[in-house]
């Protein structure tokens with residue numbers, strides 16, 4: 001009988017393996033295009049020079065980030081290399097101070113304190129931390145909070161002072177501004193962005 005012939009089974013195994021490898025390669029190439037910096041879901045680092053918003057997209061039934069007009073971070077326009085270096089430093093600060101012992105970013109880390117992926121868009125900066133820290137921009141309020149979080153508690157859980165320098169705090173803010181611009185397919189679920197952040201669906205990232 002044909003099915004007793006080992007050649008039949010060998011040919012079946014080889015052809016299904018070939019198809020699977022081809023699918024895996026296609027999926028990998030597609031994923032890299034979506035998740036690399038400058039890819040479909042992840043804006044280039046220079047996005048920190050622009051206003052970032054968050055709108056409920058009816059067609060996708062989830063929130064998507066929007067990239068608006070010029071909104072330089074700390075009043076400075078960073079070129080490609082400066083922006084990348086700053087964001088890289090912010091990531092290193094987050095890693096070296098073990099922020100993820102309490103927080104998560106993109107859902108990875110601990111769940112003691114809020115996920116930080118969209119922290120830049122949190123209404124609390126404008127509503128509470130700007131008046132508390134006597135600053136006038138979200139970026140400055142974040143720096144003031146990150147340098148002395150024990151001085152500005154809003155919640156029953158307090159963040160300890162990790163003695164970040166001003167430069168380290170600024171780098172973290174740049175990193176968090178960039179992560180807030182990434183289309184995370186609605187993650188974290190139920191996050192309410194500041195209604196005052198720039199709108200404009202035409203600029204929505206897909």
Ligand code: HEC
Nearest residue numbers: 097098099102113114119122153154155157158159162172
């Ligand atoms: C021991 C736990 C702990 C560690 C470690 C920690 N945090 Fe926090 N963090 C908290 C808590 C608790 C809050 C909420 C504070 C509040 O609302 O008053 C918070 C709030 C924040 C916020 C505001 C989030 C928002 O949108 O409301 C940011 C940003 C932040 N932390 C960044 C950091 C960074 C960066 C580090 C590392 C340098 C860090 N945290 C380390 C516990 C921690």
